[in-house]
Amino acid sequence: MAMTSDSSVSFEETDTRRDEMHSTIKAWIDDLVDHVNDAQASEEFQEWLDVQSRFHDYSHRNTLLIKRQCPEATKVAGYNTWRNEFDRHVQEGESAIWIWAPIITTRCPECENSPSYHEKIGCEYEETPSEEWSKGLVGFKPAPVFDVSQTEGEPFSKLDTEATGDAGNLVGRLTDAADELGVTGRIVDADDWDHGGAKGVCKQRNLHDLQPVVEAKARANQADLAVTLIHEYAHALLHFDIEGELERAKREVEAEAVAYIVGRYLGLDTSGSAFYLAAWQGDDSEMIQERLGRISSTAQEIIGTVIESRKAIF
DSSP: OOOOOOOOOOOOOGGGHHHHHHHHHHHHHHHHHHTTTSHHHHHHHHHHHHHHHHTTTSOHHHHHHHHHHOTTOOOEEOHHHHHHHHOEEEOTTOOOEEEEEEEEEEOOTTTOOOHHHHHHTTOOOOSSOGGGOOEEEEEEEEEEEEEGGGEEESOGGGGOOOOOOOHHHHHHHHHHTTTTTTOEEEEEOGGGOOSTTOSEEEEESOSSOOOEEEEEEOOSOHHHHHHHHHHHHHHHHHTTTOOOHHHHHHHHHHHHHHHHHHHHHTTOOOTTOOOOGGGGTTOOHHHHHHHHHHHHHHHHHHHHHHHHHHHHHO
16 A cells, blocks of 8 residues: 555644644654655655755654645744744634644753652652752643744745855855864865765775765766765764664665755755665664654754854855
8 A cells, every 4th residue: 555645634622732743743654664665655755855954953753743734834933923023923714833842941950850740750859949950851842833824914035044055155165064064075076086986975084083084076066066965974974883784775865865955955956866765664663763863953963064154154
């Protein structure tokens, strides 16, 4: 049976919202696990990557939730954020998009729970009173957000950030970002390239220095060169110490997915990417969750580093 396309979901019932949000994420991943050999599964995966590229700083769980509720969303924010920061207003009758928001409050240094839950579970920590505890993450709660398409007010063009799709400049920014990523990045002239038909490689410096070295073959197509660098950076961050050909093949999909997300976010056309999810056959839901999490967090890291590198130039 082929994996079926997403139908829109909503989480309107307060009493069941938490459970439904959890089960929706689990069901989508379970479908992916069951149908990794089907073309539809790869299509579903690429649709999630499209959403992740638009919301690169969101967790994979939240982008899955956005995908299921409003797959065409481009920019989401809370009701008050739209009103107070952007002078836009949510239109009457619009349904919220529900995501997980962090709960930040004072927490016990021992059990890392809020004061009320600290008491509820009977934690015996008493070295400092609760009013002296520092703040931290204690959990997540459902939070309503709305896409810009659900709002009206000041022109959306005022919200746009400066385009970062100049591929000619992007290659330099990516090589500048290598040090921050803990990687050595090199562009090698075609005449000096000794890695056959490969566009890029990730290797260790030498037997005594294990720092990842990324090399990419110089070419006229700067956009393709940039995506190659991103792909190999992803390997360096995710897979450098992985042994075994089977797992390396599985993680090739992860590196390509990171390159797809980052490339799209930076304004490049990465529609030629191909995702052979059949490589993930045999992985259970927990492992797929792990892979999605790695893809999401690694894309965030590379995007954040490239953005900071750009700021440093100016």
